[in-house]
Amino acid sequence: MNPADLSRTVVRAVRCAVEDGELGADVAVPGRVVVERTRPGGVGEYATPVAFRLAKAAGRAPGEVARVLARRLGQEPGIVSVEVTGPGFLNFVLPAPSAPLVIRDVLVLEGAAFLPVDIDIDAGLGLGLRERVVRESVLRLVRSQGGSQGGSEHGVTEGLSVAPLAKRDGDVVARFGVDAARWAMLCVPARETPEFSDRLLLQGEGSEFFRVRYAHARSRALLSNADGLGFGPVVGEVDAPALLRALAGHPLVLEAAAHHRAPERLTRHLVELADALLDFQYRVLPQGDEKPSAAHRARLALAEAAGTVLAGGLALLGIDAPTRL
Template sequence: MIPADLSRAVVRAVRRAVEDGELGGTVPARVVVERTRPGGVGDYASPVAFQVAKGAGAAPAHVARVLAGRLAAEPGIENVEVTGAGFLNFTLATRSAAALVRDVRARGTRYGYAPDGELRARVVGDAVARIRRSQAAAPDGAPSAAGNRTAPDGAPSTAGNRTAPVARRDGDVVAGYGTDAAAWAMLGVPARETPSFTAGLLVQDESSELFRVRYAHARARALHRNAADLGYRSEPGDVDAPALLAALAEYPLVLEAAAHHRAPERLVRHLVTVADALLDFQYDVLPRGDEKPSAAHRARLALAEAAGTVLAGGLALLGLDAPDFL
């Protein structure tokens, strides 16, 4: 189970408890599942019991115990505990590196996207957005004109589409820093904060976060090419790279949270985490000296390629390029 699957498993548990009459109230469309804070219990925690309790006419602790009982047998969940006044805390079963890499390879740059099975939410959401536009209102979930987070041309940013350079305005940040660097600065902070445009955006070395993310992607592509020159290809397998594996496993949950909170800065921050982990890991990927390519090298290459795929997909969602060469 990946973290995003955990959120959906909790929703299913609530739905079944309501359908069976064990809980009252309504079923939330989405529940918050976040990393446990340092010193907390388990890997992830959720305050869903407080959300459900409001309409269930029951104490959050009771709701949490009901859900814990249903979730304890969920495949991929190793342990569920109730703490405090009703927080659910989860420890996930260890997922193999090979399974994680196969998942990324199978989904490609769409890894982390919500399943196509969640059709109703998308259909309803699209209809609401169209209806609001018919009334000259911003689509539900989009910022209003006041305080809007905008792309460099002053228009709302569209994930997956690049923004074209435009005429001078506001000190001409696009002309001064380039479309992508300006967009990165704007997307990298919460909407309530003012983006910082500094000379650091133009630096082409690892002191620049945007450069590191793109460089890490380019390194993943270079490792693929270098391995091909050595006559071997990647194959998912066991790899000792906890930081990189954790960052890739966390990516779907980050996407979900970024969408729910309308906070692209969460994706920006996570891409930097993935990039830094990959750049640390890259030195162990290819054979050294007279070493012959082994199963371990093929597995490390597969993980590096998976990380590159995640970086490419994340940059695309931000409307930025992921070059193969830097």
């Protein structure tokens, strides 16, 4: 099992518990359960608060509901362990991610990021620049998860509180460029005022914005250089735990970002993914007199997938992913 399957597995456990009478007939089975990466200091790798959502209809405390689900989920062959923490959080440990499965899952998912999105979010509302940027990104995220197709765009973002740009920052687009300005507007929660500094213009590791786009450019350069050496990507197993973990968690990040209407969750994840790819890149191509091997081809396929995910994530933010920087 991979993280993308975990949400569906939890939904199935809820359905079976309801059908078997363990949670009560009044409990509505959710169509989707948000599973997120465990925060630093938490238990396990992934967690969900689904028990809180079901507790009232079940007439039971969230902790009791969580324990009912934990007993079922603990029997799933693709889950290493399940633990209930706090008043009712379900926490999971999954097997180490497999490169072929991770690549397959993220590449299927990334197709949604590049679908053309015709957005007229302003529609006479007189929205400010930052509110328009945030609402557009939220709408792209929701659509990437299959929501708001043919529905009301304003319904998706209704009630979203967006802090405007500070007057002291002036014309941020003219100063930093469209892409860097968008990044700064989206990398903090919508209710917070974004900060602009010359770090956005920095072409080095001190800029998260630069690192994300540079990592994408490096993935394309690796493909080009490998082609010059006479080999291409072939999906296979790769020992790259940090990069595989970041890629495996990408579908859950998108789902959570759409659910919470929080593009900043995606920006944080893209930084994590970019840093993992930049650390990994030195192992991709043959060194010295070394000949291209199956291991090099598999590493190249993983680097290519990571670059594709970075490009797709930037597209959801409305930001360009250049092949050279």
